Amino acid sequence: MLHLLLDLDPPTFFNGDNGSPALILKIVLAFLVGIGLIFALMAAPLRLRRFIVVAVTFLSGLYYFLLWFFPAPISRGPTDAPNGPLESFSFLIADAVPSVVNVSNILSAVLIGLGIYSLLRIHLGRIVKQQKDWAFSLVLVVSLFTVAFFGYWDWIIRQGPTGGSLGAVPNDKWSFPLYAKDFFFEGFLQQMDSAMFSLIAFYILSAAYRAFRARSVEATILLLSALIVILASMGLIQSNWDNTIDATHIGFLKNIRLEDMRTWLNGTMQAASIRGLDFGVGVGLLAMALRLWLSLEPLGRES
Amino acid sequence: MSDTVAPKSFGDKLQSLPRTWLFLILLLAASVPLFVPIALPNAPSQSSEDFFANVMSLKAGDKVLVASDWTKSTRGESGGECEALLRMLIRKKIKIAMYSSGDPQAPQVFRDTIGEIAKDELDHGEAPYQQFQDYVVCGYFPNAEGTALGINNNLRGVFAGKKDSPPNGSPQDIFNSPVFQGVNSVSDFKYLIMITASNTERVTFERVKKTPLMFMVTGVMTPEDNVYYLSGQLKGLIGGVKGVFDLEQMMEKGLNVPGGVSAPRFGPVPGFPGKHNVGRGTSYYFALHACLALLILAIFAGNLGVWLSRRGARS
Amino acid sequence: MGIGDQYRDTGWFGILFVIVIVAFILFNILRAKGGKELFIRRIPGLNSIDEAVGRATELGKPVLMVPGMSDPINAKAMQAINIFSHVARIAARFANPILYCCSSASVYTVSQEVIRDVYQQEGLADRYDLDSVRFISDRQFAFAAGVAGILLREQIASCFFMGEFYAESLIFAETANRVGAIQVASSTELTQTPFFIAACDYVLIGDEFYAASAYLTRQPVLVGSLVGQDWCKLALVVFVALGAIFNSVAMQGTTTQEWSKGKLKQIPKRSIQQGDTLLSRLLNPDPDPDIKVNRSKRRPDELPQPVKDSGGGRA
Numbered sequence: 001m002l003h004l005l006l007d008l009d010p011p012t013f014f015n016g017d018n019g020s021p022a023l024i025l026k027i028v029l030a031f032l033v034g035i036g037l038i039f040a041l042m043a044a045p046l047r048l049r050r051f052i053v054v055a056v057t058f059l060s061g062l063y064y065f066l067l068w069f070f071p072a073p074i075s076r077g078p079t080d081a082p083n084g085p086l087e088s089f090s091f092l093i094a095d096a097v098p099s100v101v102n103v104s105n106i107l108s109a110v111l112i113g114l115g116i117y118s119l120l121r122i123h124l125g126r127i128v129k130q131q132k133d134w135a136f137s138l139v140l141v142v143s144l145f146t147v148a149f150f151g152y153w154d155w156i157i158r159q160g161p162t163g164g165s166l167g168a169v170p171n172d173k174w175s176f177p178l179y180a181k182d183f184f185f186e187g188f189l190q191q192m193d194s195a196m197f198s199l200i201a202f203y204i205l206s207a208a209y210r211a212f213r214a215r216s217v218e219a220t221i222l223l224l225s226a227l228i229v230i231l232a233s234m235g236l237i238q239s240n241w242d243n244t245i246d247a248t249h250i251g252f253l254k255n256i257r258l259e260d261m262r263t264w265l266n267g268t269m270q271a272a273s274i275r276g277l278d279f280g281v282g283v284g285l286l287a288m289a290l291r292l293w294l295s296l297e298p299l300g301r302e303s
Numbered sequence: 304m305s306d307t308v309a310p311k312s313f314g315d316k317l318q319s320l321p322r323t324w325l326f327l328i329l330l331l332a333a334s335v336p337l338f339v340p341i342a343l344p345n346a347p348s349q350s351s352e353d354f355f356a357n358v359m360s361l362k363a364g365d366k367v368l369v370a371s372d373w374t375k376s377t378r379g380e381s382g383g384e385c386e387a388l389l390r391m392l393i394r395k396k397i398k399i400a401m402y403s404s405g406d407p408q409a410p411q412v413f414r415d416t417i418g419e420i421a422k423d424e425l426d427h428g429e430a431p432y433q434q435f436q437d438y439v440v441c442g443y444f445p446n447a448e449g450t451a452l453g454i455n456n457n458l459r460g461v462f463a464g465k466k467d468s469p470p471n472g473s474p475q476d477i478f479n480s481p482v483f484q485g486v487n488s489v490s491d492f493k494y495l496i497m498i499t500a501s502n503t504e505r506v507t508f509e510r511v512k513k514t515p516l517m518f519m520v521t522g523v524m525t526p527e528d529n530v531y532y533l534s535g536q537l538k539g540l541i542g543g544v545k546g547v548f549d550l551e552q553m554m555e556k557g558l559n560v561p562g563g564v565s566a567p568r569f570g571p572v573p574g575f576p577g578k579h580n581v582g583r584g585t586s587y588y589f590a591l592h593a594c595l596a597l598l599i600l601a602i603f604a605g606n607l608g609v610w611l612s613r614r615g616a617r618s
Numbered sequence: 619m620g621i622g623d624q625y626r627d628t629g630w631f632g633i634l635f636v637i638v639i640v641a642f643i644l645f646n647i648l649r650a651k652g653g654k655e656l657f658i659r660r661i662p663g664l665n666s667i668d669e670a671v672g673r674a675t676e677l678g679k680p681v682l683m684v685p686g687m688s689d690p691i692n693a694k695a696m697q698a699i700n701i702f703s704h705v706a707r708i709a710a711r712f713a714n715p716i717l718y719c720c721s722s723a724s725v726y727t728v729s730q731e732v733i734r735d736v737y738q739q740e741g742l743a744d745r746y747d748l749d750s751v752r753f754i755s756d757r758q759f760a761f762a763a764g765v766a767g768i769l770l771r772e773q774i775a776s777c778f779f780m781g782e783f784y785a786e787s788l789i790f791a792e793t794a795n796r797v798g799a800i801q802v803a804s805s806t807e808l809t810q811t812p813f814f815i816a817a818c819d820y821v822l823i824g825d826e827f828y829a830a831s832a833y834l835t836r837q838p839v840l841v842g843s844l845v846g847q848d849w850c851k852l853a854l855v856v857f858v859a860l861g862a863i864f865n866s867v868a869m870q871g872t873t874t875q876e877w878s879k880g881k882l883k884q885i886p887k888r889s890i891q892q893g894d895t896l897l898s899r900l901l902n903p904d905p906d907p908d909i910k911v912n913r914s915k916r917r918p919d920e921l922p923q924p925v926k927d928s929g930g931g932r933a
Contacts, residue, residue, distance in 0.1 A: 067452070077487075078459075095457060095460065097449065097452055097457050097460060098453050098461050098463065101444070101449035101450060104445075105446050108446065158468070158474075159473070160473065161473045164434070164435070164468030164469050164471055164472040165470060165471040167418060168414040168415045168417075168418030169415065169419060189408070190374065190375035190376070190408075190412070191375070193374060193375055196376065197377060201333065201594065202326045202329055204598070205329050205598060205601060206322050206326075208598055208601065208602055209320070209325065209601040209604075212602045212605065212606070213605055213609050214609065215609065223606070227599065227602075230595050230598065230599060233595060234595050235345035235346065235545075235588065235592075236592055238346065239346060242346075259346060266526065266529060267533055270529075271533055274526065274527055278530075
């Protein structure tokens with residue numbers, strides 16, 4: 001395995017031991033240098049800025065392009081060294097995946113900061129100015145900080161020497177922050193997520209009631225197919241219907257066994273149409289990605 | 304302009320039933336059956352049979368990579384899937400490495416679930432199944448595409464630096480765990496089993512090629528993933544509450560054994576008769592029936608309304 | 619070992635096919651840039667954009683745009699942003715307020731830039747409200763709750779849901795339906811498209827989503843790319859049709875040889891199965907796991923060591 005700048009091991013100038021002050025100092029320095037680079041980019045002339053953006057976009061895309069198209073190392077053992085320059089390059093590309101993933105993870109983390117800034121700007125402003133519905137904003141801001149605080153406190157305790165013995169479910173070894181985090185995570189967040197998800201059942205019912213009307217031939221075919229699939233999902237009806245048909249021993253009736261009709265609809269009609277749509281979507285996505293990679297996309301510009 | 308409005312005909316009323324009433328009836332249809340334990344007949348789907356047979360073919364000490372990308376929002380479906388899978392893996396003494404690339408909450412939800420199931424299985428006479436010794440939680444990876452690619456190309460590189468806690472100890476490098484002994488590549492895991500309620504299943508499917516894949520997805524996702532099962536690219540697929548019920552039924556009765564589920568494609572695959580096999584699938588299947596029946600009734604009412612209105616207009 | 623062996627894991631056919639369709643797209647982009655007039659058909663769903671924004675203007679209420687749940691930003695979100703830049707441009711001309719809700723910080727950042735640019739290009743920078751593009755939450759259902767809340771509180775008149783939508787699609791669509799908003803929607807997730815069709819006024823299906831920006835702006839690059847996409851789809855149709863015919867014919871015969879793990883074995887005569895056909899072998903490379911390459915080994919000090927503990931950790 002090759003050593004890359006962002007690998008955790010061995011510690012080079014660019015990294016450090018997990019959790020060490022040296023590593024934290026380097027993270028802070030890197031963050032500051034990053035911000036400096038952003039300001040430098042903003043101050044650069046438009047033409048230079050555009051060139052830099054196009055070049056960085058191309059190079060970033062080039063990595064994944066090479067990963068897919070460049071011959072991959074075959075039958076590689078964990079301690080193998082590359083044979084010649086071609087393999088050295090293919091080893092390098094393969095080994096760089098975790099580092100490239102780290103880069104995009106770090107970018108996502110920094111961008112989350114921007115998102116939170118947007119949230120706080122809107123909601124703190126609303127609270128300070130006591131605008132309409134400011135109480136909702138207050139709930140949002142308080143929840144944001146409370147959950148983050150107890151989540152982090154719980155994490156620190158679990159990283160400590162007794163972390164492994166604390167267990168996932170409440171027990172007598174738990175202290176206040178663990179209970180508090182469990183209360184907010186399990187008691188609040190997860191339950192509210194469930195409540196939102198369960199709303200879909202109600203909306204499916206009302207949307208199906210409104211939409212499934214046999215107003216035309218196509219709509220009637222859709223309605224009948226839906227009915228067959230729904231009935232076949234109900235074991236009680238499906239097994240009684242199918243057993244009755246099996247008991248008649250009439251070959252022709254086997255065509256209307258619910259399970260067989262459902263399998264035919266799913267496997268022949270539905271799968272084929274999903275594949276067709278998937279091909280179109282895949283090609284569209286490829287074209288879009290290509291335009292972005294080569295900076296051909298006129299993003300937000302018309303004429 | 305006149306203010307008087309012609310009274311609605313019965314057909315029109317059927318076409319515009321009040322939403323509140325529909326919702327109330329659905330609430331009853333979804334909740335009342337949960338308190339009425341009724342054993343319903345069911346024929347497991349082929350994809351569920353494949354999934355069950357493949358998991359049951361694993362041997363003690365085999366390793367499985369589990370991608371758990373669900374949270375409590377989909378616990379009705381994914382929770383049941385995860386619990387049934389864990390019961391099977393724990394009873395067969397399979398070692399599990401878990402990661403998530405779908406949701407930062409997922410590792411915590413998985414920890415809670417496996418903690419509860421392992422304790423329940425211990426109480427029901429199974430051997431202890433311990434964190435770090437038997438399973439490791441590798442954590443959350445934010446970039447699903449990159450993570451899947453990395454897992455396929457360089458598994459140890461992606462999981463480097465991750466820690467998990469042995470019982471009664473501080474967190475250690477996951478590579479010190481028995482789960483990762485002899486694991487250099489994703490192909491050292493017998494299967495990658497993904498329990499997901501998000502698009503990570505396709506992200507993974509498109510990138511991980513070096514080990515066979517099996518998915519446990521929600522009911523809505525089943526048609527799309529069925530495409531890959533039909534083409535043979537997925538070795539097994541569990542979809543929604545029905546999939547969980549299929550699995551629980553096979554765990555109890557076995558596959559192709561006397562009194563079990565008949566599937567001539569397989570040899571005899573005994574289940575775990577008499578053990579704690581009843582889970583969310585069995586509990587929710589009747590509720591699913593009631594909700595689907597209500598859906599059919601509502602659609603029927605709407606169409607009857609259309610028909611009556613048309614007939615009224617013609618006459 | 620030849621260079622072809624290096625592609626044994628992925629197979630060379632997939633890579634060649636991708637190169638061909640990439641060439642189709644790039645060739646047509648060049649053709650369109652060279653001034654060639656290319657025809658694209660009308661997409662009814664997109665004609666409704668002006669109508670939807672006009673309606674919001676009449677009612678004096680905001681237009682809501684949601685570019686899906688992509689996190690981090692990807693090509694699907696970029697396409698949604700592209701379409702929304704057109705919607706924002708019309709809204710800016712009509713001096714209509716907009717609300718733009720993002721579930722990902724990276725989508726939020728790019729959207730903020732693009733929408734601000736649109737207002738500046740129109741010379742209407744003073745009409746741009748910095749708070750109109752918002753980050754709501756990257757939690758799926760927190761985002762759904764946030765957007766549903768905005769729909770109800772602001773009594774939105776027109777909604778545009780485009781991009782990667784999952785389970786929240788129906789929550790948005792039904793809530794918007796409740797407030798009587800006109801809805802134009804498209805999900806790149808095929809399982810969600812039926813929900814949008816059931817509840818929205820206009821839906822872009824499948825790759826119409828990717829055709830939208832070409833149709834709306836008529837930029838040569840986009841129109842060329844769209845025509846290139848059609849060539850690709852044609853190639854796929856031809857390939858599928860030929861594959862069906864070729865395999866059907868090939869499977870009529872018998873064989874005494876079988877390919878397994880990259881090796882040809884002699885077997886007793888049997889009828890040809892799907893896995894024996896040339897096309898199947900091209901698309902499903904089954905590499906020989908026993909191929910060994912002689913390489914020198916790295917010294918132990920060159921190999922990664924387990925991460926040292928120094929206080930912190932990642933779990």
